Amino acid sequence: MSAFAQKAPGSVNPYRPSPARITSIIDLTPMEKLFELRLIDDEAREAFTFDSGQFVELSLFGVGEAPISISSAPSKQGFIELCIRNSGDVTGAMHKKRCGDIVGLRGPFGRGFPFAEMKGHDILLVAGGLGIAPLKSLINHIHDDRHEFGNVTILYGSRTPAEVLFRDQFDMWKHREDFDLILTVDQPDDTWEGDVGLVTKLFDKIAVDPKSTYGAICGPPVMYKYVIAEMRKKAMDVDRIYVSFERRMKCGIGKCGHCGVGHQYACIDGPVFNFWEAMNLQEAI
Numbered sequence: 001m002s003a004f005a006q007k008a009p010g011s012v013n014p015y016r017p018s019p020a021r022i023t024s025i026i027d028l029t030p031m032e033k034l035f036e037l038r039l040i041d042d043e044a045r046e047a048f049t050f051d052s053g054q055f056v057e058l059s060l061f062g063v064g065e066a067p068i069s070i071s072s073a074p075s076k077q078g079f080i081e082l083c084i085r086n087s088g089d090v091t092g093a094m095h096k097k098r099c100g101d102i103v104g105l106r107g108p109f110g111r112g113f114p115f116a117e118m119k120g121h122d123i124l125l126v127a128g129g130l131g132i133a134p135l136k137s138l139i140n141h142i143h144d145d146r147h148e149f150g151n152v153t154i155l156y157g158s159r160t161p162a163e164v165l166f167r168d169q170f171d172m173w174k175h176r177e178d179f180d181l182i183l184t185v186d187q188p189d190d191t192w193e194g195d196v197g198l199v200t201k202l203f204d205k206i207a208v209d210p211k212s213t214y215g216a217i218c219g220p221p222v223m224y225k226y227v228i229a230e231m232r233k234k235a236m237d238v239d240r241i242y243v244s245f246e247r248r249m250k251c252g253i254g255k256c257g258h259c260g261v262g263h264q265y266a267c268i269d270g271p272v273f274n275f276w277e278a279m280n281l282q283e284a285i
Contacts, residue, residue, distance in 0.1 A: 015106070033084055130165070
């Protein structure tokens, strides 16, 4: 009998994880790994659907659980990808796992990006550090339906070149004529040939049609107000700028109160909010 009961994510009992097997592990940086997971139970696997921007609770028996944003696109059925930084008991134990090991999943939880609303528009995506992980799900989802969107611009800032995530994917996006990707780092090394400075400096390099652009932001909370200020300078509407508060997650179902933002819970009402909503949430931005 597995340590994890055979229940599909999103089933009647939200506390019960569903077992998933690790099918792939990719070292991205010394601190981050990309795990591919496949739900073991056929019924659970078929029932598992999610939106870009949602998250799952990753359970390790005898250690605990941690909320992790989904990095793969919803169109990638049967598997999900989780980009995990080694930063605590659960994530540290996960970094010691091997392909074939079993873990547990609860979810998916929360509200994702409004993919259907974004169709037919230009898209501006801004990420900092590990914030590129949930945005990677949205980028790949857009990639799968590329003909449904206008211009797609990706701005990504990292502290150092060694901490840039998803380099292989970035190389692919750089060579596509229908994606505009600009990278910057705070502390370059001798090998770095890209931009240097905060991600907000990259706004000087791009043109935005405010009547036709949706924006999505994910990264350290300190960057949000500065990125939003740059988007507002481009005259983007407040209800078309979306931010993710995915770093506030805890239980996933609004019971612990850890993710309270003003009068709402980020795990239920978010983690994705548009700026109009976020402006009315105390201490949100």
